[in-house]
Amino acid sequence: MPKSKRQKLVSLTKVSKKTKEHKNALMTQIQESCEKWRYCWLFEVGSMRNAHLKTVRKLWKDSARIFFGRGAVMAKALGTTPEEEHRDGIYKLAKQIKGQVGILFTDTEPQEVIEWFADFQQPDFARAGNVASKTVILPAGPVMRRHSEPHEPFPHNEDPQLRKLGLSTSLNRGVPTLSAPHKVCDKGKPLTPEQAQILKLIGEKMVVFRVGLLSRWDSTTGEVVQIEGAAISPEEKAGADEEEVMSE
Structure with a gap:
């Protein structure tokens, strides 16, 4: 069988360095x-x-x-x-x-x-390492995106990601929902990677x-x-x- 032209070995170890001429x-x-x-x-x-x-x-x-x-x-x-x-x-x-x-x-x-x-x-x-400019608490109920007005709930297929980031969500009629309030971050404290990702997902710019x-x-x-x-x-x-x- 002829070798596919698409099958090319790409080395990930080569990094172009800035030359003296550059x-x-x-x-x-x-x-x-x-x-x-x-x-x-x-x-x-x-x-x-x-x-x-x-x-x-x-x-x-x-x-x-x-x-x-x-x-x-x-x-x-x-x-x-x-x-x-x-x-x-x-x-x-x-x-x-x-x-x-x-x-x-x-x-x-x-x-x-x-x-x-x-x-x-x-x-x-914000990125991990940035200091939170305010305390953010997600209320009990549907987890909402704040990217637009009015706010929209997260789709059902993002529930696993929210759980992975530490939110105790469950699907209620196909919507990721919190049974109790969840504190995302505290004002004045550095953000962890998980906290920064949650803030980005919900649309909170800090x-x-x-x-x-x-x-x-x-x-x-x-x-x-x-x-x-x-x-x-x-x-x-x-x-x-x-x-x-x-x-x-």
Whole structure:
């Protein structure tokens, strides 16, 4: 019998690594942006979600260039000492690149940038490790989804999943039903994977994606200004997506 062309052995152990050429190209892009734009902002993200960061990139596509992740590469491109810096004074910003942060190049006036990012906040579902923003108790009766108004009960085929997550449900006329109230989580406590999954299933969003501006470099003066009151808390950083360096 002829061997099927669909039967192909796919190795799951091979992972494409970032080559030296790729890193050099990225550094070149950052340095070119440093030459092109007046301001360079250092930022961090709370409740990181790739989809929301892509939205930010799209909205700023025509007026900015954004790089996020791989801090060592970004810092090296900018230069972390007066001798290595690519532009006057930018080493003071490069020295602050630690952890999961990004840089944004733009000519937009600082006050407009600050106001835009203060206003851009996107609610999303919490992940394991996030701290619950409130106590959630499911009442006795049908388990309801809160994704739409009016709320809808879960279908019968999701009852096994609800039980697996710790809900003591039973089918009542084909609807997963609780015989007694069930506390999903307590305000101020980290969420377990099961709790986070239940909150997602019922449609309860507990975290907010936002961008915290940390500092700003001005090419006309070479000065770096620290931005007060926009830092991201450790609780907001928990349960985040991991992101490679990307630019658009």
